Amino acid sequence: MAFFFNRGRSRQPADVARSTKELLLRVQETPNLPKAEEDLAKQLSQMKVIVQGTQEVNTSPDQVHALVQATLQEDLLYDLSRTIHLLPFEARKDTQTIFSHILRFRPSNYAPDKDPPVISYIVHHRPEILVELCRGYSESQSAMPCGVILREALKFDVVAAVLLYDQSKEGEPAVRLSDLKPNLPQKGDGVFWSFFDWIDKSSFEVSADAFTTFREILTRHKNLVTAYLATNYDLFFGQFNDVLVQSDSYVTKRQSIKLLGEILLDRANYNVMMAYVESGDNLKLCMKLLRDDRKMVQYEGFHVFKVFVANPNKSVAVQRILINNRDRLLRFLPKFLEDRTDDDQFTDEKSFLVRQIELLPKEPVERSRPARETQSGVNTAVA
Amino acid sequence: MAEDMASHYQVMEELGSGSFGTVYKAIDKTTGEIVAVKHIDLESSEDDIQEIQQEISVLATCASAFVTQYKASFLKGHKLWIVMEYLGGGSCLDLLKPGVFNEAHVAIVCQQLLQGLDYLHSEGKIHRDVKAANVLLSNTGKVKLADFGVAAQLVNIKSQRNTFVGTPFWMAPEVIQQSGYDFKADIWSLGITAIEMINGEPPHASTHPMKVLFLIPKNPAPRLEGNDYSATFKDFIAQCLTKDPDHRPSAKELLRHKFIRNAGKTEALQELIHRKQDWDGGRGMNKDVKYYAESLNTITKLPTEEKDDDEDWVFDTVKAPSMWVPKGTDWSTLDEEWEEQDPSQLMEDMHITQPPAPPKHQANSTVRRAKDAERSPSVRRANTKRRSSGVKQPLGLDLSYGNTPSTVRQFRRVSDRVPANNENAQIKPPPGFDENTSPKPLSTDTISKEGQLGRRAYSRAVGLSCQEVLATTGDGEKREAISRLAEAWSDLEMVDPEGLYHIVRIMNERLQADPRLSTLIPTSAQPDSPQRPRLVLAQNNPHLKSHHRRQSSVVEPQPSSPLANLPGQNASGMEHTKQLTDVLYTRWAEGLRNRWGI
Numbered sequence: 001m002a003f004f005f006n007r008g009r010s011r012q013p014a015d016v017a018r019s020t021k022e023l024l025l026r027v028q029e030t031p032n033l034p035k036a037e038e039d040l041a042k043q044l045s046q047m048k049v050i051v052q053g054t055q056e057v058n059t060s061p062d063q064v065h066a067l068v069q070a071t072l073q074e075d076l077l078y079d080l081s082r083t084i085h086l087l088p089f090e091a092r093k094d095t096q097t098i099f100s101h102i103l104r105f106r107p108s109n110y111a112p113d114k115d116p117p118v119i120s121y122i123v124h125h126r127p128e129i130l131v132e133l134c135r136g137y138s139e140s141q142s143a144m145p146c147g148v149i150l151r152e153a154l155k156f157d158v159v160a161a162v163l164l165y166d167q168s169k170e171g172e173p174a175v176r177l178s179d180l181k182p183n184l185p186q187k188g189d190g191v192f193w194s195f196f197d198w199i200d201k202s203s204f205e206v207s208a209d210a211f212t213t214f215r216e217i218l219t220r221h222k223n224l225v226t227a228y229l230a231t232n233y234d235l236f237f238g239q240f241n242d243v244l245v246q247s248d249s250y251v252t253k254r255q256s257i258k259l260l261g262e263i264l265l266d267r268a269n270y271n272v273m274m275a276y277v278e279s280g281d282n283l284k285l286c287m288k289l290l291r292d293d294r295k296m297v298q299y300e301g302f303h304v305f306k307v308f309v310a311n312p313n314k315s316v317a318v319q320r321i322l323i324n325n326r327d328r329l330l331r332f333l334p335k336f337l338e339d340r341t342d343d344d345q346f347t348d349e350k351s352f353l354v355r356q357i358e359l360l361p362k363e364p365v366e367r368s369r370p371a372r373e374t375q376s377g378v379n380t381a382v383a
Numbered sequence: 384m385a386e387d388m389a390s391h392y393q394v395m396e397e398l399g400s401g402s403f404g405t406v407y408k409a410i411d412k413t414t415g416e417i418v419a420v421k422h423i424d425l426e427s428s429e430d431d432i433q434e435i436q437q438e439i440s441v442l443a444t445c446a447s448a449f450v451t452q453y454k455a456s457f458l459k460g461h462k463l464w465i466v467m468e469y470l471g472g473g474s475c476l477d478l479l480k481p482g483v484f485n486e487a488h489v490a491i492v493c494q495q496l497l498q499g500l501d502y503l504h505s506e507g508k509i510h511r512d513v514k515a516a517n518v519l520l521s522n523t524g525k526v527k528l529a530d531f532g533v534a535a536q537l538v539n540i541k542s543q544r545n546t547f548v549g550t551p552f553w554m555a556p557e558v559i560q561q562s563g564y565d566f567k568a569d570i571w572s573l574g575i576t577a578i579e580m581i582n583g584e585p586p587h588a589s590t591h592p593m594k595v596l597f598l599i600p601k602n603p604a605p606r607l608e609g610n611d612y613s614a615t616f617k618d619f620i621a622q623c624l625t626k627d628p629d630h631r632p633s634a635k636e637l638l639r640h641k642f643i644r645n646a647g648k649t650e651a652l653q654e655l656i657h658r659k660q661d662w663d664g665g666r667g668m669n670k671d672v673k674y675y676a677e678s679l680n681t682i683t684k685l686p687t688e689e690k691d692d693d694e695d696w697v698f699d700t701v702k703a704p705s706m707w708v709p710k711g712t713d714w715s716t717l718d719e720e721w722e723e724q725d726p727s728q729l730m731e732d733m734h735i736t737q738p739p740a741p742p743k744h745q746a747n748s749t750v751r752r753a754k755d756a757e758r759s760p761s762v763r764r765a766n767t768k769r770r771s772s773g774v775k776q777p778l779g780l781d782l783s784y785g786n787t788p789s790t791v792r793q794f795r796r797v798s799d800r801v802p803a804n805n806e807n808a809q810i811k812p813p814p815g816f817d818e819n820t821s822p823k824p825l826s827t828d829t830i831s832k833e834g835q836l837g838r839r840a841y842s843r844a845v846g847l848s849c850q851e852v853l854a855t856t857g858d859g860e861k862r863e864a865i866s867r868l869a870e871a872w873s874d875l876e877m878v879d880p881e882g883l884y885h886i887v888r889i890m891n892e893r894l895q896a897d898p899r900l901s902t903l904i905p906t907s908a909q910p911d912s913p914q915r916p917r918l919v920l921a922q923n924n925p926h927l928k929s930h931h932r933r934q935s936s937v938v939e940p941q942p943s944s945p946l947a948n949l950p951g952q953n954a955s956g957m958e959h960t961k962q963l964t965d966v967l968y969t970r971w972a973e974g975l976r977n978r979w980g981i
Contacts, residue, residue, distance in 0.1 A: 250461040
């Protein structure tokens with residue numbers, strides 16, 4: 001990190017950073033101090049102007065650089081991430097802007113293919129910042145600004161890795177990038193797993209934002225997530241099925257079924273998909289979705305259901321359910337969402353499924369490789 | 384939780400239908416404050432939840448006296464309620480109904496709007512749809528920007544956008560040309576809005592919106608001329624409507640313009656509100672007030688999970704999934720029990736196959752769309768064309784909205800809406816429809832194979848190619864020619880898909896017959912997949928859109944798999960494999976190859 005400290009510092013950004021720090025500490029100690037909040041808001045708005053300029057005034061790279069240095073020196077990002085919910089309205093937005101710019105900041109001579117310096121710094125030395133940002137979802141005031149910052153940070157896989165693997169409790173140091181243990185199954189109480197709660201239990205605005213971030217974590221960096229899902233298959237899909245797919249919230253339910261389809265049909269997650277479509281319970285869940293009384297839920301459910309039926313190597317459990325419901329399905333499917341006349345692919349897929357179901361044997365057939373029958377995890381299948 | 388939120392509001396009469404939903408007047412029971420509540424039926428939107436979220440997040444981060452204030456949002460069943468500040472004066476478009484504004488009124492509205500835009504722009508937001516319809520007035524004459532349905536939040540204050548959104552007549556040339564635009568685009572739209580207020584309609588209002596898209600970049604910028612207008616007003620318009628965005632002043636600069644500095648107080652706008660009220664009164668407008676009635680389908684589900692078993696799937700009744708051991712006999716027993724039931728029950732069983740069609744919400748959505756469609760024949764025409772495929776067509780689709788004051792959203796979302804019009808279009812052929820087509824295309828039921836292929840060729844290749852070329856063509860004249868061609872193809876597809884098929888087929892044959900031209904068409908363009916035909920699933924979002932889906936499937940027949948004798952192939956039904964099975968199979972085979980090193 002030497003480059004952060006070896007330049008002649010411009011006075012002004014360092015001053016702003018220092019007074020911001022002092023005020024932040026005061027606000028943390030005694031919330032509801034209007035004077036301190038107001039002063040803090042002023043400092044933050046100055047910082048915002050330094051990092052993003054205005055429509056009329058461009059930023060000065062030196063000033064930005066100096067501010068970034070000072071911010072790291074004062075450990076300001078950590079304090080900001082913990083304090084967002086205490087800030088006034090405009091100051092929360094300013095904080096979001098400041099954070100996003102600082103995270104993306106690259107000095108002029110910096111290699112463009114390397115992660116930005118502040119990102120590297122955070123994942124190696126101060127991952128607590130990321131965890132605190134996630135905890136911003138616990139308060140409605142901080143949820144949206146924290147969400148925006150997190151999604152900015154999640155453009156980098158190292159950030160996703162920390163969020164997936166951190167298991168620190170409140171007040172404990174978070175996991176450093178160098179200490180990740182991807183092969184160790186998760187206990188399910190880390191920050192990533194809290195997303196299920198935030199999505200399920202929060203108000204619409206918070207829940208929807210948390211879901212967007214959750215989805216970003218799970219879809220952006222494929223290799224990382226594939227390995228994670230393989231190691232934590234049972235825990236993850238247990239929660240996903242119970243909490244999200246069966247959520248009482250229409251939006252959570254619909255979005256998560258869609259996300260489930262995306263995860264399963266992602267090429268990278270082939271083994272995860274195969275494990276998922278082995279399970280009779282998963283199939284039952286899906287078939288219930290087909291009968292939901294909201295058509296978009298039915299529709300999203302269909303795109304998961306089709307994978308079960310299309311799988312050429314169905315487990316006995318899955319075959320059994322399909323065979324037992326063959327007649328019902330054959331009556332049900334032709335009329336299923338039949339007003340979707342414009343959707344050729346949907347119609348094609350539907351008739352394909354009907355054919356597949358017609359062709360099911362009378363009794364379930366053991367597959368040639370029954371080895372996976374009893375395993376719910378995917379690790380062994382990968383090996 | 385959400386239910387509690389909804390019960391905080393006493394919903395009263397309907398105020399109107401905006402983008403996405405119906406707006407009601409309501410009373411916040413806890414404070415007694417009057418608010419506007421927008422109901423968005425999420426069931427009627429295919430994939431827009433995230434876009435709606437985007438709209439909310441833009442709104443929620445605005446706090447300005449010049450922007451409609453967002454208060455809360457929550458779900459009730461599958462309806463999203465967005466609570467906003469109530470503005471009793473109506474929109475400027477409403478206020479224009481009794482007659483045009485005078486210059487003094489226009490100056491006040493513009494001055495207020497500029498302050499709103501200055502706020503938004505300093506926040507890195509672009510409204511992208513400034514027009515009289517989106518300017519609301521309070522009872523006291525306060526002016527506020529509304530409807531952030533297509534607003535953009537820039538991550539970087541200096542960054543630019545390319546998305547083609549807005550409403551054609553109000554769009555800045557740089558937005559149409561898609562060469563990158565920024566907050567200056569709103570200034571242009573403000574200038575058009577000023578003309579709208581003084582003349583009652585935007586420039587080119589009588590022109591087809593498709594044409595307008597060529598005229599705006601090509602023609603000199605509109606100006607106010609003649610002695611009816613003051614010099615400062617004319618100059619203000621000229622400043623706003625500067626074609627080069629770099630020379631167009633910012634909101635801050637325009638606030639210093641003489642026309643704006645001399646603007647009066649907002650109270651003066653009450654005259655317009657009273658004028659409108661008198662006008663409405665004279666027409667007996669208040670009689671058809673629609674009150675909010677809770678439709679059955681918004682009431683959240685009763686606990687019907689435990690439905691009568693006849694209707695539901697046959698699953699085991701053991702409630703311990705991990706302990707569940709499948710036994711063949713159990714299942715056949717259950718099955719038998721079911722078979723023994725009264726045959727009339729079986730018949731009744733059929734009705735469940737129809738997804739419950741909530742009458743209220745359907746009526747809602749069609750009404751809204753039908754309204755759009757009725758205003759111009761071109762709308763209907765564009766919609767009818769596309770019924771056999773949900774694929775976007777060159778420009779025409781967007782324009783299905785352009786002739787009305789409704790907003791063009793991003794290209795891809797338009798295809799969602801079009802099919803919903805089918806019903807409508809089928810029932811009554813539009814009046815302006817018959818002059819260039821026969822009624823034949825309206826009955827697609829008896830279409831030949833060639834015809835289907837023709838449609839397919841159009842939707843997959845021809846239409847998209849035109850669109851693609853159009854998108855990369857800057858020159859106005861060329862664009863117009865291409866779009867005429869695109870329209871001609873589209874007409875042909877509608878009237879005679881068979882003919883279209885033959886043209887494409889013969890064209891293809893001729894191309895291939897020519898030694899030099901044949902190199903244009905590589906015959907087997909699938910170097911990376913020696914496998915059988917398969918469904919290539921879009922990586923990020925496999926079932927995002929119907930056209931997305933359709934585009935992703937590969938249809939050419941290919942030699943059968945070299946792995947045909949591997950396990951997995953023996954599963955029943957493999958001889959009929961197509962698409963899905965093939966994906967799964969291909970992946971499975973890939974997995975095997977990786978593992979076994981084949």
